Amino acid sequence: MPEEVLFSSESDHTRTEIASYLRRVADALDRDDAITLTAGSESVRMDPPERPTFEVKAEREGPTDGPGELSIEFELEWPENGETKGDAGDPLEIE
Known part of the structure; x- marks a missing residue:
């Protein structure tokens, strides 16, 4: 099955910054909220x-x-x- 990349971001961050990103995802999952990923002009909203x-x-x-x-x-x-x-x-x- 072909893969379509809807969003991609790759950059260096501190361990603390990465933990903050992961916490935001975990908090959204706990609240049953959608997750919006944004970098520059790219953005995608996913609702697991x-x-x-x-x-x-x-x-x-x-x-x-x-x-x-x-x-x-x-x-x-x-x-x-x-x-x-x-x-x-x-x-x-x-x-």
Whole structure:
């Protein structure tokens, strides 16, 4: 299935700034509010359903014989038609 990027932003921030962004997303989810992402003239509003799929990835990219780049990715995903997948998966723990 082809992917259409609706919004993209990538820039360096302090850990404190990143925590603030993540807190705003968490607060919106707690309030059952939509989430608006804005950077410059780009903006998109997303309204996750009650039970979106939550994907967490820890990755290393780059050569296998040398230093690469590490990342932690958080993703909320849901079908546009509102149907749910129903797959609970293994319980996630974050410490």
